[in-house]
Amino acid sequence: xxxxxxxxxxxxxxxxxxxxxxxxxxxxxxxxxxxxxxxxxxxxxxxxxxxxxxxxxxxxxxxxxxxxxxxxxxxxxxxxxxxxxxxxxxxxxxxxxxxxxxxxxxxxxxxxxxxxxxxxxxxxxxxxxxxxxxxxxxxxxxxxxxxxxxxxxxxxxxxxxxxxxxxxxxxxxxxxxxxxxxx
Amino acid sequence: xxxxxxxxxxxxxxxxxxxxxxxxxxxxxxxxxxxxxxxxxxxxxxxxxxxxxxxxxxxxxxxxxxxxxxxxxxxxxxxxxxxxxxxxxxxxxxxxxxxxxxxxxxxxxxxxxxxxxxxxxxxxxxxxxxxxxxxxxxxxxxxxxxxxxxxxxxxxxxxxxxxxxxxxxxxxxxxxxxxxxxxxxxxxxxxxxxxxxxxxxxxxxxxxxx
Numbered sequence: 001x002x003x004x005x006x007x008x009x010x011x012x013x014x015x016x017x018x019x020x021x022x023x024x025x026x027x028x029x030x031x032x033x034x035x036x037x038x039x040x041x042x043x044x045x046x047x048x049x050x051x052x053x054x055x056x057x058x059x060x061x062x063x064x065x066x067x068x069x070x071x072x073x074x075x076x077x078x079x080x081x082x083x084x085x086x087x088x089x090x091x092x093x094x095x096x097x098x099x100x101x102x103x104x105x106x107x108x109x110x111x112x113x114x115x116x117x118x119x120x121x122x123x124x125x126x127x128x129x130x131x132x133x134x135x136x137x138x139x140x141x142x143x144x145x146x147x148x149x150x151x152x153x154x155x156x157x158x159x160x161x162x163x164x165x166x167x168x169x170x171x172x173x174x175x176x177x178x179x180x181x182x183x
Numbered sequence: 184x185x186x187x188x189x190x191x192x193x194x195x196x197x198x199x200x201x202x203x204x205x206x207x208x209x210x211x212x213x214x215x216x217x218x219x220x221x222x223x224x225x226x227x228x229x230x231x232x233x234x235x236x237x238x239x240x241x242x243x244x245x246x247x248x249x250x251x252x253x254x255x256x257x258x259x260x261x262x263x264x265x266x267x268x269x270x271x272x273x274x275x276x277x278x279x280x281x282x283x284x285x286x287x288x289x290x291x292x293x294x295x296x297x298x299x300x301x302x303x304x305x306x307x308x309x310x311x312x313x314x315x316x317x318x319x320x321x322x323x324x325x326x327x328x329x330x331x332x333x334x335x336x337x338x339x340x341x342x343x344x345x346x347x348x349x350x351x352x353x354x355x356x357x358x359x360x361x362x363x364x365x366x367x368x369x370x371x372x373x374x375x376x377x378x379x380x381x382x383x384x385x386x387x388x389x390x391x392x393x
Binding site for chain 1: 213214216218219221272293297298300304316317318321322324329
């Protein structure tokens, strides 16, 4: 039996602004999910009208048997974007709380702790908005072009920020564990 | 030594966990779309399965109240004369073979009209190659959605027509996928329309007798 000599880990809360951001994000997810159900017909009607007003964008040919399939695909993806926003906003809210708590506790130096927390918060809060942006762009630019815009504007920068922060945090945790083992 | 191994194992586990978590995010998963039946193909399947089960009263009700009949009336000018009346008479008389013939002619006519419209639209000289190929691909998808439902019945009546349409469809699909030669798309589309027209004429009793 090896005697336990280490002091127990004291968990620290992340800054209030971070917690507030995560809670607001989860709130947005819930409101988004509820609105998606409550206004499903209105949203579908609006998206359909917007798409019919832009036949060239969506490649509509004026033949119902062809166009209905194109419109149906775009509407399914429009709905999928709203659902994915709901799903990711809920999940990323919890990810922000969990990862920033780990960063606040285990990242000893403020020089690394602050940027990690900022990246995790901004990246985590911004990434789910990409699905909302994608959904909103589909009626105007089509599913594929809308996806490209959302990727460049939101998913890549915000998702990238989260990925960088998570790797940075993982590296810090591994470094801390190695130092403790040596010490 | 054991401590270092634990650290390495924990680091590896953390890296794997991160990779597993982040890979879907990096792919920006946005779901997949599976094309659904439209109201006409749905109604066709309802009628067909009712006829196959010998439930002609159900099939007639589905025909009388369904979108297939509405569409048949809307396209009456381009369909063989008496198609709707013949189909209804077959449903009332419990004649499964005649119901199948009527439905096959109707869907062949739908596919033929789409092939003709595709030929017309892809002939537009102002269209870019990409636009021409995209329009062709969309029409081919719509043509296949209808023709696929009656291909078996067409092959049973006239296997040569079925083969001609399938070959022309494959050829057209190849041209629609390659933006190098979208102008070649019109030739197989015209062949599809001609083969279906000939099939409709041959399957219509008034023409058969003449």
